[in-house]
Amino acid sequence: MPKEEAFLLEEGKLLGALKHFSDSEKSELTVELISNEALKSSEIEGEYLNRESLQSSIRKNFGLSTNKQAPSPPAEQGMAEMMIALYCDYDCPLTHEEIFSWHAKLMMGRRDIHDVGIYRTGEDPMQVISGSIHKPKVHFEAPPSSELREEMEGYIQWFNDSSPNGKHPLPALTRSGLAHLYFVTIHPFEDGNGRIGRALSEKALSQALKQPSLIALSQIIERQKKEYYAQLNKHNHTLHVTSWLSYFAETILEANRYSQNLIEFLINKAKLYDRIHGQINERQGMVLARMFKEGPEGFTGGLSAENYIKIAKTSRATATRDLQKLLELGALFRTGTLKGTRYWLKLSE
Numbered sequence: 050m051p052k053e054e055a056f057l058l059e060e061g062k063l064l065g066a067l068k069h070f071s072d073s074e075k076s077e078l079t080v081e082l083i084s085n086e087a088l089k090s091s092e093i094e095g096e097y098l099n100r101e102s103l104q105s106s107i108r109k110n111f112g113l114s115t116n117k118q119a120p121s122p123p124a125e126q127g128m129a130e131m132m133i134a135l136y137c138d139y140d141c142p143l144t145h146e147e148i149f150s151w152h153a154k155l156m157m158g159r160r161d162i163h164d165v166g167i168y169r170t171g172e173d174p175m176q177v178i179s180g181s182i183h184k185p186k187v188h189f190e191a192p193p194s195s196e197l198r199e200e201m202e203g204y205i206q207w208f209n210d211s212s213p214n215g216k217h218p219l220p221a222l223t224r225s226g227l228a229h230l231y232f233v234t235i236h237p238f239e240d241g242n243g244r245i246g247r248a249l250s251e252k253a254l255s256q257a258l259k260q261p262s263l264i265a266l267s268q269i270i271e272r273q274k275k276e277y278y279a280q281l282n283k284h285n286h287t288l289h290v291t292s293w294l295s296y297f298a299e300t301i302l303e304a305n306r307y308s309q310n311l312i313e314f315l316i317n318k319a320k321l322y323d324r325i326h327g328q329i330n331e332r333q334g335m336v337l338a339r340m341f342k343e344g345p346e347g348f349t350g351g352l353s354a355e356n357y358i359k360i361a362k363t364s365r366a367t368a369t370r371d372l373q374k375l376l377e378l379g380a381l382f383r384t385g386t387l388k389g390t391r392y393w394l395k396l397s398e
Contacts, residue, residue: 076111081311089270093243103119112213127158136261148205151245153166177196189337212224212256221254226294226301265307277300332361
């Protein structure tokens with residue numbers, strides 16, 4: 050229970066902090082947070098989406114302006130639409146139709162998937178495997194397609210009954226962890242089970258909070274992907290899930306802390322751009338954008354003059370002048386000397 054209490058307390062602080070921003074500022078932060086979660090959830094599965102296209106789709110779905118006029122590719126558009134649906138409809142009871150809609154969005158543009166927006170129908174066993182094609186290791190075998198409707202009926206009833214307003218409500222972290230493990234063990238789709246399983250975990254958290262959760266769950270899982278898959282492999286064929294729930298609760302609490310740091314980072318980013326507005330050239334703007342893209346962790350090892358030259362595609366003399374100007378403006382600070390000189394974002398005045 051201490052972890053449950055810690056989650057509600059910290060998440061309350063996070064959501065409370067957003068109330069101090071204007072509607073437009075909150076919208077920008079929300080787009081940034083949803084984009085990061087969407088990107089990382091896809092990266093866990095080895096799919097790397099284009100951030101600009103994804104954000105453009107999310108902005109359009111929120112009715113916000115975007116600089117990108119061309120339509121986003123199907124993968125980015127579909128992921129954006131699923132995340133917006135999760136954000137907007139978090140309080141709706143779970144249904145087959147909602148899960149089908151999420152899957153159809155995720156599989157947008159995919160021609161290699163036979164069953165889109167429906168549970169898998171193939172007669173071959175659905176196995177989760179690793180290793181070479183000659184010596185595959187079977188981690189577990191999901192229920193056959195003939196049993197999926199019954200399995201998912203049970204899952205949906207459990208999910209709704211365990212909600213805060215359900216017949217048998219469960220604590221937030223417990224329900225979120227079980228929702229994910231239970232779903233991926235059934236493995237009802239050809240592809241997309243992990244992404245939908247994580248979305249269901251976030252839906253459970255949002256219902257507990259009675260407002261959309263902006264937690265960086267996939268961000269933390271992606272950083273610790275080996276441990277995540279090890280835990281799934283350990284628990285997807287047993288009824289003993291206590292250690293899974295402990296692992297998942299810690300992951301959510303870490304994700305909550307990361308979200309708070311990310312919000313502070315994005316606020317400082319906006320303040321920095323306000324300080325230097327109209328005072329930097331296109332090259333400097335390009336390099337700053339590249340540095341901000343690395344998130345709160347920062348540019349690995351710091352930005353060197355060589356990095357600047359490559360990113361801005363400019364000469365050494367121009368890079369030196371540009372960097373000096375950014376130092377004078379207070380956008381960067383410097384450490385080291387000579388070849389060891391590195392530049393870092395200055396996020397506080």
